[in-house]
Amino acid sequence: xxxxxLFFVVIVLGLIGWFVGRxxxxxxxxxxxxxxxxxPGHHGWFVxxxxxxxxxxxxxxxxxxxxxxxxxxxxxxxxxxSLPPTGFERSAILSEARxxxxxxxxxxxxxxxxxxxxxxxxxxxxxxxxxxxxxxxxAFAGFAFSYLRVRPQFGARTAVERIVMLLLLGASLIxxxxxxxxxxxxxxxxxxxxxxxxxxDFLFGTHWSPQVIDPRDPGANLGAVPLFWGxxxxxxxxxxxxxxxxxxMSAIYLTQYAKLSTRxxxxxxxxxxxxxxxxxxxxxxxxxxxxxxRDFAVMIGIRWASSESALAAGLVMGVMIIPFVSSIADDSxxxxxxxxxxxxxxxxxxxxxxxxxVLVPAALPGIVGGVLLAVSRAIGETMxxxxxxxxxxxxxxxxxASTTTVTKQIVDLLTGEAEFDSAKTLAAFxxxxxxxxxxxxxxxxxxxxxxxxxxxxD
Amino acid sequence: MSHKINAHxxxxxxxxxxxxxxxxxxVDQEDVTAFIGPSGCGKSTFxxxxxxxxxxxxxxxxxxxIRLDGEDIYSKDMDVVQxxxxxxxxxxxxxxxxxxxxxxxAYGPRIHGLASGKAELDTIVEQSLTRAGLWSExxxxxxxxxxxxxxxxxxxxxxxxxxxxxxxxxxxxxxxSALDPIATAxxxxxxxxxxxxxxxxxxxxxxxxxxxxxxxxxFFHLGELVEYGDTNDIFTNPREQRTTDxxxxxxx
Ligand SMILES: Nc1ncnc2c1ncn2[C@@H]1O[C@H](COP(=O)(O)OP(=O)(O)OP(=O)(O)O)[C@@H](O)[C@H]1O
Ligand SMILES: [Mg+2]
Numbered sequence: 221x222x223x224x225x226l227f228f229v230v231i232v233l234g235l236i237g238w239f240v241g242r243x244x245x246x247x248x249x250x251x252x253x254x255x256x257x258x259x260p261g262h263h264g265w266f267v268x269x270x271x272x273x274x275x276x277x278x279x280x281x282x283x284x285x286x287x288x289x290x291x292x293x294x295x296x297x298x299x300x301x302s303l304p305p306t307g308f309e310r311s312a313i314l315s316e317a318r319x320x321x322x323x324x325x326x327x328x329x330x331x332x333x334x335x336x337x338x339x340x341x342x343x344x345x346x347x348x349x350x351x352x353x354x355x356x357x358x359a360f361a362g363f364a365f366s367y368l369r370v371r372p373q374f375g376a377r378t379a380v381e382r383i384v385m386l387l388l389l390g391a392s393l394i395x396x397x398x399x400x401x402x403x404x405x406x407x408x409x410x411x412x413x414x415x416x417x418x419x420x421d422f423l424f425g426t427h428w429s430p431q432v433i434d435p436r437d438p439g440a441n442l443g444a445v446p447l448f449w450g451x452x453x454x455x456x457x458x459x460x461x462x463x464x465x466x467x468x469m470s471a472i473y474l475t476q477y478a479k480l481s482t483r484x485x486x487x488x489x490x491x492x493x494x495x496x497x498x499x500x501x502x503x504x505x506x507x508x509x510x511x512x513x514r515d516f517a518v519m520i521g522i523r524w525a526s527s528e529s530a531l532a533a534g535l536v537m538g539v540m541i542i543p544f545v546s547s548i549a550d551d552s553x554x555x556x557x558x559x560x561x562x563x564x565x566x567x568x569x570x571x572x573x574x575x576x577x578v579l580v581p582a583a584l585p586g587i588v589g590g591v592l593l594a595v596s597r598a599i600g601e602t603m604x605x606x607x608x609x610x611x612x613x614x615x616x617x618x619x620x621a622s623t624t625t626v627t628k629q630i631v632d633l634l635t636g637e638a639e640f641d642s643a644k645t646l647a648a649f650x651x652x653x654x655x656x657x658x659x660x661x662x663x664x665x666x667x668x669x670x671x672x673x674x675x676x677x678d
Numbered sequence: 679m680s681h682k683i684n685a686h687x688x689x690x691x692x693x694x695x696x697x698x699x700x701x702x703x704x705v706d707q708e709d710v711t712a713f714i715g716p717s718g719c720g721k722s723t724f725x726x727x728x729x730x731x732x733x734x735x736x737x738x739x740x741x742x743x744i745r746l747d748g749e750d751i752y753s754k755d756m757d758v759v760q761x762x763x764x765x766x767x768x769x770x771x772x773x774x775x776x777x778x779x780x781x782x783x784a785y786g787p788r789i790h791g792l793a794s795g796k797a798e799l800d801t802i803v804e805q806s807l808t809r810a811g812l813w814s815e816x817x818x819x820x821x822x823x824x825x826x827x828x829x830x831x832x833x834x835x836x837x838x839x840x841x842x843x844x845x846x847x848x849x850x851x852x853x854x855s856a857l858d859p860i861a862t863a864x865x866x867x868x869x870x871x872x873x874x875x876x877x878x879x880x881x882x883x884x885x886x887x888x889x890x891x892x893x894x895x896x897f898f899h900l901g902e903l904v905e906y907g908d909t910n911d912i913f914t915n916p917r918e919q920r921t922t923d924x925x926x927x928x929x930x
Contacts, residue, residue, distance in 0.1 A: 479736075559773035563836070566731055567786045567843065568763035577785070582776050 222348060223283050226355050230279070233359050234272035237366075241267025244370045258377035266376040269383050270366035275355040282351050291318075293343040299335050406656060409649035416643045417442050422650060428613035430633060430644045438643045444651060446613035450623035451655075454534040454605065455598035458619060462538025463594060467545025468587065472575055474546070475553040487550075494543040502607035505536035510608055517620040526622035528610035534619070537604050541594045548593065552586025552673070553579055589670035596662035600655065602627040626655050682707040682847060682877040683728060688742035690723050690732065697723045701742075701903045703896055705847075710869060710878045712888035712909065715898035716924065721881045724898070725849050728879065729765035730758050746847070763790050766840035770852040772832035774824030774839070779816050782824040782835055783807060786843035802842055810838035811868050830861025837868065841876075848872070850880040854887065866891050885925055889913050897921045 242264030249260065291314060294300055304310045309330075316333035319325035321340035328334050370376070414422070417439045425443015433441055470490065474483050510532035517525030556579050564574040580587070610622030611632055633648040683705040690698035697720045705711050713721040723732070730751060732738040744751050751761055763786070774782050783803045786792070793799035803820075807813040812834045816827070824835055833853055840848055850869075854862040869878060869891045882888050888895055889909060896906040897920075905912060905921045916922050 557773070559769060559771060560775060562731065562734065563769065563773040563775065563839075564785070565734060566729060566762055566767040566769075567789070567839065568759045568761070569785075569789050570759055573789055577789070578775050 223279055223286075223351065226279055226352060227276070230272050230275045230355060230359060233275075233363070234268045237271035237363055238264040238268035240363075241265075241367060241370055244367065245372075245376075248370070248372050257373065257375045258380075262376040262380050263370045263374075265380045266383075267363065267366045267370065269380065270362040271359050272362075273383070274358040274362045278355060278358055279351070282354075286347055286351065290340070290343045290347050293347070294336060294340050297336075297339045297343075299339055302332060403656070406649055406653045409646055410653040413643065413646035413650040416646065417650075422647075423654075426615055428629075430629075430647060433643055442643065442647055444626075444654065446615045447624060447626045447629050447651065448654075449615055450530065450609070450613065451599050451625040451627070453617075453619075453623060454530050454609065454625055455537060455601065456595045458531060458534025459538035459541055459598045460591065460595060462535055463541035463545045463598075464591060466538075467542045467594075468549050468580075470542070470546045471549035471553055472580075475550055476571065476575055476579070490543040490546055493540075494547075496540075498540065498601065498603035499607070501536050501540050502603040505532050505604050505608035509536050513620070522620050524618075525620040526610060528608065528622045529620045530609070530616075530623040531619040533605050533608040533625075536608065537598055537601055540601070540604065541598055544597065545590055545594050548590025549583070549587050552583035552590065555586065555673075556582045585669050585673035589666040589673065592662050592666035592669065596659040596666070599625075600627065600659050602631065606631050626651050630655075681705060682747065684743075684745045684748075685724075685728070686743040686745075688724070688727060688740065688744060690720070690727060690741075691739045692735070693737045697901055698727070699901045701898075701901075703903060703906055705877055705879060706894065707846075707877045708874055709893040710873050710880060710891050711894040711896065712892035713879065713881045713896050713898060714883070714885065714888050714924070715904075717883075719898040720901045721898050722851050725851055725879060725881055728847070728849055729762050729767055731762075731767065733758065763843045764845055765847040765849060766843065766845035768833070768836050768840055768848065768850040768853050771856050772829055772836050774827070774832050774835050776823060776825050778821045779807075779824050779827070779835060780820040783838050783842050786839060790843055792843065806838040806842040807835075809841050809872065810834045811864060811871070812838055828861070830857050830864060833857060833861070833865060834868065837865075841872075845876060847877045847879065850878065852881050852883060855883065862887070885913070885927075897924060899924070 242260045245258075245260035245263035294314070294317070295303070303313060313330045313333050313336070316325065316328045316330060317336035317340045320328055320333060320337035321344060328337075421439025422442055422444050424445060425439060426445045427441055427443045428446045429441045470486075474487060478486065510527050510529060513529050513532045513535070514525045514527045517529070560578050560582055561574055564578045565571070569577070605625045605628040609624055609628050611624055611628065612622055613624045613629070614621060616623060630648045630651050633645060633651075681704040683703075685701060685703045685705075688698055688701045689696060701724060713725065715721055723738075726732045727740050727744060728751075732740055740752060746761070746764065750756065775785065777785070780803055783806050784793075784799055787799060787802050793802055804813060804817075807816060812831060815831060816822075816835075824832065827835060833856075837848075837850075837853075854865050857865065866887065869880065872878060880888075880891065892909045894907065895909040895912040897904045897912065897916075897918075899920055905916060905918045907917075912921060913925060916925065922928075
């Protein structure tokens, strides 16, 4: 049986376990009097969980490790002796053979694939049998163990509670483990990249054109500085020039001036803005803002204005970030005790003086933390720049010139015809890793700043 | 003798609810005036009408006639910003700004443009801190944060901050309620020293404090002014039964 079918069988077994366990508990109950530490249903759950969890855990692991085991088995067959020893062709043949064996393909490019396909099918069948047998043993062992423990005095209720707690813990670890997995794969691919391209060339090189890579000096065209500059220029400079003032002003208006009724409809409206899919912002940037920016540049006499300018992408990204900044600034301002405001007003300060000189400075750490989080979001933002920024990496301060960003380059490198071993493709992972490290640091700093500030007022 | 503040037939409402009923009171320049009364009777509310801090409460509405040196403070021509510079306020909980000690005191003079240069500002800061009895304790750490001081020091800093704009009246709303007895004694001493230079109105829950620091006492109950007169008379020889009950601790 396949892993998927086994999964359903195990679930059905669990259901049966539930009824059997419960029935046994009821039977034992009727033969005795006195207090019971658990209801029959708890015993049912106890048996059901013990019957299903061990085989399910096994199947989950099996799902990941068995393909490699099957492939190893195929390689061990005499037919596989004529496989090319390493490289791209070897894995292509193996994957063709696998597809043939599964009936997912009907012809093969390599003759050897056709030869290997029956071996593949046989190996697959053998391993499926092993899986079925092991799952059945585990299910039965779990069932027997738990069934025998169904006694009137057995605390099935607390036992179930403990298992549920472990399940919840497991669920909360999934996201963390996945992150570790992502980091591990990024690290692995990046390590391969850096075995081809020197780290120094990548981090400090100022020339980026991955289309042509000289195999004798692959680092020459893979200098990431222009990309990081473009990312910084669009996400941390232009976008923030839009998002910080407007976000802050809207927060100030909402917390200090707006009537409750006004606040009640403006705030949700701003939050809706945060829910607009970024791809929508993307074509707004590409189709509306970018041409307008270019026309404007031409109007004021700039001849080399690009229609994929940094300004267009940055402006729209800034608008996208406004609700984010506004919401954090709003929280920080609201956290400043009202006694500060009263104290300042009672000195004869006007409301706007009070805001500028007391409230904003008092809320500043929170606001700064929020802005850092916003920056980290902006530099990781992909859709807007994919659609509106250019693919050409230039090291420029001119907002009307075309610039590219790290995320845009990653997309470009990984789409289209990519050979999965070239420096060009691997560069995407190195870029991703660097971006990941930068945003991680930004987030950590931001959280520390925000936390310090919370402590100051609690 | 002319009065510094004349309040006549003042009513204050929070929405529909009336918090102050028909209160009339005159505050003298030379005196410290104490407001006493059970919690919720409207002492703070009335105090806040005197510098129009009630304007910051959206639901609050003030009726009646309140004059500062004969000028109607609720008239259209009255500049609230100027009024609050003339009538300073110290709050129940010390509320120094999260700025340096120096900046806390310099805040008022700066926004009102009282100093024409750094030297003059320094003088104002030193003078205000001296008058608030804090100078000797903080003169070497003026750039430390005001919030790093002890509670009692913070409250004296707030008094210095209020003094710095050279007000005519200082309103204090339970300025010692968050302080220990020693810090309280220092503030009382300070009020004693400031008397005469500023008209002072102080709200307090502490009978002994009212008796110690004030010359005039007003007893509020349920939004009404029950009795107002010389502190000595109020505490030794009250005219109203309700006053007697309150100051002897029979209710409150
Ligand atoms: N912002 C407000 N909105 C509505 N009602 C208020 C507000 N502030 C005070 N009140 C009400 O007005 C009345 C008087 O309150 P006030 O704070 O003036 O009393 P108080 O005498 O200062 O009491 P305490 O001694 O406890 O400080 C109370 O009934 C209170 O509930
Ligand atoms: Mg009060």
